[in-house]
Amino acid sequence: MTILLLALLPLSIGAIAAEKRAAPPPDPTEDPLILSGGFLTHHPDLRYRLLGIEAYKDKKLEKAMKFFVRAGYYSDKAxxxxxxxxxxxxxxxxxxxxxxxxxxxxxxxxxxxxxxxxREKYWREMSEDERARALAEGPALYAVNGDAAARERLNRELRRGRRQTTGSRTGFTGNMQIIVPGPGGSQQVISGSKFYDERYWDPEQYAQWHDQIWMKPRVGTVDIGDVEKVEEVGTRIRSAAPNIDAPEPEVPDEPAPKPTP
Structure with missing residues (x-):
């Protein structure tokens, strides 16, 4: 299993360096009940990341690659x-x-x-020809997967899901109850205040939640800690023409994602 994948398990708090800063809210993907309630329908970044992690752990690497590419299409940096x-x-x-x-x-x-x-490790180890090809081919990938295009795709999904919330215009989501059917006719209930926490649906707050998780994570055994600045020797790639409407990458048949234990 790659060093980076270890940092994704679990998806949130376990990937954060031990620091004196406010903890992010609980990761909704660690709650099976929330997932069964359809949370991932309008969170394609998390949905395809979970599917990618499952496929990778099962050594279905080609499927994992496709799922991670699809999650990246919705701006998932991990x-x-x-x-x-x-x-x-x-x-x-x-x-x-x-x-x-x-x-x-x-x-x-x-x-x-x-x-x-x-990224800096890669740049140092690449040949001059590899660096030149990265700079030549990078802008086309950025046009599709850079934040200028990919984040807006995700934001549209979040806004669409939020508009479907009963009571969203009157602020009564905390009084809502989401009924999840269970085996044998049983039912389970999710509190609306938990499922529809604004931090998971408002695009700006959702972005801030991800920043809390990923700004200073542990990657493998490297404790990023309080380093002030990463010395950058590589070249940043940018796209001058974001393509928000680029077609979605193909993915395998989607199983139901399982929460990370």
Whole structure:
């Protein structure tokens, strides 16, 4: 299992360095009841990341690659980093260090330090030809998967899901109850205040939640700690023409994602 994947298990609090700062809210993907209530329908970033992790753990590497690429299409930086790691190691696709650098540069786009460290490691180990190809091919990938395009796709999904909330215009979501059918005609109830926490649906708050998780994570055995600045020697790749309406990457048949134990 790659070093980066270890940082994704669990998806949130377990990936954060021990620091004196406010803890993020609980990760909804660790609650099986919330998942059974359809939470992931409008959170494709988390949905495809979970599917990618499952496939990777089952050694279905080609499927894992496709799921991580799909999650990256919805701006999931952890999944973009996994695509980079898998390309770097030749897992699920032929080894391609130039494209691996582009994907890790995408993962580091928001300044998340763990991904920045891996990106700089890649740059130092690449040949001049690989660096040149990364810079030549990178802008096309950025046009589709950079935040300027991918984050807006995700935001549209979050807003669409939020509009379907009964009572959202009057502020009574805390009084809602979501009924989840169970075996033998049984039912379970999810509190609306838990399921529809604004931190998981409002695009700005959702982005801040991810920043809390990934800004200073542990990647493998590297404790990022309070390093002030990552020394950058690699070249950042940018796209001048974001393509929000680029077609979604193909994915295998989707099983139901399982929460991380």
């Amino acid at each position: 999944s973009q980093g996994m695509v980079g790691e898998m390309l770097w190691n030749g897992e699920g696709a032929p080894k391609d260090r130039a494209l691996a650098y582009v994907w890790m540069d995408l993962a580091a786009e928001r300044g998340y330090r763990g991904f920045l460290l891996l």
